[in-house]
Amino acid sequence: MSPFIPLFRRYLREQGLPVTPQREAVADTVFESSGHLSVEDIELALRARGERIGKATVYRTMELLVRSGLVEEHDFGEGFKRYEHRFTRQPVHEHLICTTCGKVVEFQSPEVLRAQDCISLLYGFVPHRHRLEIYGTCSECQALGVASPAAGLTCPVSQLN
Numbered sequence: 001m002s003p004f005i006p007l008f009r010r011y012l013r014e015q016g017l018p019v020t021p022q023r024e025a026v027a028d029t030v031f032e033s034s035g036h037l038s039v040e041d042i043e044l045a046l047r048a049r050g051e052r053i054g055k056a057t058v059y060r061t062m063e064l065l066v067r068s069g070l071v072e073e074h075d076f077g078e079g080f081k082r083y084e085h086r087f088t089r090q091p092v093h094e095h096l097i098c099t100t101c102g103k104v105v106e107f108q109s110p111e112v113l114r115a116q117d118c119i120s121l122l123y124g125f126v127p128h129r130h131r132l133e134i135y136g137t138c139s140e141c142q143a144l145g146v147a148s149p150a151a152g153l154t155c156p157v158s159q160l161n
């Protein structure tokens with residue numbers, strides 16, 4: 001079981017909510033994954049572990065995990081939410097989302113952090129966090145011949161090199 005389960009247990013107790021094996025199993029599935037999971041992914045993973053947990057319980061538990069701050073919720077415009085726990089090796093990271101296959105790739109960029117700080121300073125802002133999502137076509141989908149809507153545009157960065 002994930003070492004982060006006790007944190008979730010503590011949160012539930014603080015909120016006066018019951019700590020149930022079902023809630024722990026849902027949380028454990030999310031903590032054990034480094035991906036960006038949909039509720040469907042979580043259900044599949046639970047089933048693979050031999051757990052029979054209803055969709056409503058999964059939804060409710062995800063709501064609690066997000067509220068506890070242990071899990072982050074993403075809306076990549078796919079019509080459903082995705083979840084990732086906050087204990088990844090990259091606490092601050094950005095996302096590339098393939099709009100064809102739904103693949104989510106993480107990256108870290110010192111330039112983005114610098115832009116956050118410069119722009120905040122310019123506007124007298126104290127930054128707490130930011131979010132950057134780049135939507136496009138991944139290299140595999142491109143290799144399969146998926147046409148990019150931005151075809152014909154050139155990247156000014158690659159032109160410099």
Ligand SMILES: [Zn+2]
Nearest residue numbers: 098101138141
């Ligand atoms: Zn793709």
Ligand SMILES: [Zn+2]
Nearest residue numbers: 036084093106
């Ligand atoms: Zn991520």
